Amino acid sequence: MRDVIEAAIRTLTAEWIDQGLVARARDVGDGLCEEFAEAVMARLPEGSGATLVYSDEWWERVRLPDGSPSPDEAECFVTDIPRLRAEGAPLPGGIPDDRLAGLLGAATHTWITWNGIHFDASAPEGRAHWLLMPFYADQVAGLAGDTARERASDPSGGTGKHEDGQ
Numbered sequence: 001m002r003d004v005i006e007a008a009i010r011t012l013t014a015e016w017i018d019q020g021l022v023a024r025a026r027d028v029g030d031g032l033c034e035e036f037a038e039a040v041m042a043r044l045p046e047g048s049g050a051t052l053v054y055s056d057e058w059w060e061r062v063r064l065p066d067g068s069p070s071p072d073e074a075e076c077f078v079t080d081i082p083r084l085r086a087e088g089a090p091l092p093g094g095i096p097d098d099r100l101a102g103l104l105g106a107a108t109h110t111w112i113t114w115n116g117i118h119f120d121a122s123a124p125e126g127r128a129h130w131l132l133m134p135f136y137a138d139q140v141a142g143l144a145g146d147t148a149r150e151r152a153s154d155p156s157g158g159t160g161k162h163e164d165g166q
Helices: 002-018 025-029 033-043 081-086 097-106 134-153
Strands: 051-054 110-114 117-120 123-127
Touching: 002 025, 002 033, 002 110, 002 117, 002 123, 025 033, 025 134, 033 051, 033 110, 033 117, 081 097, 097 134
Parallel strands: none
Antiparallel strands: 051 110, 110 117, 117 123
């Protein structure tokens, strides 16, 4: 089945490129991932065991102290980074968990899973973890680079304290 999913993804990607919908596979992640994943699923045999994952299904409204949902749309989802780390997710060290949570919570995506393998247009051969798909991996790598540059330009080395202890 893995080969069937990969072939369906590669074929649809080539069709979309030929039709001018995208210039390359990674462009699918710029707002077309849901349509793409659903079109791939429609090409798979019934009973394939493949499923769609909509990252926004993970969202949980932040609750106010009285239990009502927050009216702030930006407060929909917080990624549980400590849980992901405990589960062995491939997250880099050196990035504050709140920054990782904010990035991953804002990065909505739709993809296909089968037998614990995650597939999308930019990972047609599949990845062992959703964080290894280029859609997420590239964003996490960018954040890691930003964090490293910020620490390098911070005289405290990211500790908040300067050489004089202040």
